[in-house]
Amino acid sequence: xxxxxxxxxxxxxxxxxxxxxxxxxxxxxxxxxxxxxxxxxxxxxxxxxxxxxxxxxxxxxxxxxxxxxxxxxxxxxxxxxxxxxxxxxxxxxxxxxxxxxxxxxxxxxxxxxxxxxxxxxxxxxxxxxxxxxxxxxxxxxxxx
Numbered sequence: 001x002x003x004x005x006x007x008x009x010x011x012x013x014x015x016x017x018x019x020x021x022x023x024x025x026x027x028x029x030x031x032x033x034x035x036x037x038x039x040x041x042x043x044x045x046x047x048x049x050x051x052x053x054x055x056x057x058x059x060x061x062x063x064x065x066x067x068x069x070x071x072x073x074x075x076x077x078x079x080x081x082x083x084x085x086x087x088x089x090x091x092x093x094x095x096x097x098x099x100x101x102x103x104x105x106x107x108x109x110x111x112x113x114x115x116x117x118x119x120x121x122x123x124x125x126x127x128x129x130x131x132x133x134x135x136x137x138x139x140x141x142x143x144x
Contacts, residue, residue: 034113038135042117044085045098048072051080052091052098063094099135110136 052071055078056062065074071091075081087100110123113136126137 030109031112034109035116038113038116041087041100041135044087044089045100047085048075048081048089048091048098051075054080061094065091067092099133107138110138 052062052065052075055065055075058078060078062071065071068090072081072084072089076084085100089098089100091098107123111121114123114134115121117135119134122134123136123138124134
């Protein structure tokens, strides 16, 4: 009988700790996921920038590649990229601007991701040309 009581008490304690961990740890796990997603995108951005630098070093004019998909296709054809990193990449002004607007589920997550990048914690709209430096942005309803 004593073992049964101890087992029930241990089960209740385990259940309470599990719920508490999910309740309080959920935000920590979400922030870690957002940070890892941002780190992956920054690494991919650096990969594209390095390929553009190599293209220019080999005597090519980066502006001759074009923008967005054309620039990435040019890098693939020249052998400087093995594959285009996943996502919708934008390349403008001869490689001066390279970005991949992240599609984050909530405005709070969007703002947190921008905060990780050292920018103000806001979630600008994706179609605003002046805010292309933000890694995460809010898509309009018709773009979803």
